[in-house]
Amino acid sequence: MGSARSLVRSLRRGNVCGVCKEDFPSRSALFKHIKATGHAMLKPAEEAPKGRKKKR
Ligand SMILES: [Zn+2]
Numbered sequence: 440m441g442s443a444r445s446l447v448r449s450l451r452r453g454n455v456c457g458v459c460k461e462d463f464p465s466r467s468a469l470f471k472h473i474k475a476t477g478h479a480m481l482k483p484a485e486e487a488p489k490g491r492k493k494k495r
Pocket residue numbers: 456457458459460461472473476478
């Protein structure tokens with residue numbers, strides 16, 4: 440009926456690694472995996488190298 444839906448639901452949970460698509464039972468588990476493997480997803484962080492180039 441909807442095995443695909445189940446998958447989507449699992450992904451929608453938010454406990455899925457964005458790099459290897461591994462799903463985890465809990466957020467802490469996902470976090471642990473990310474920390475252990477360095478599978479951190481690219482985020483629009485505000486860690487921009489400022490002052491390197493002259494903005495003018
Ligand atoms: Zn991963």
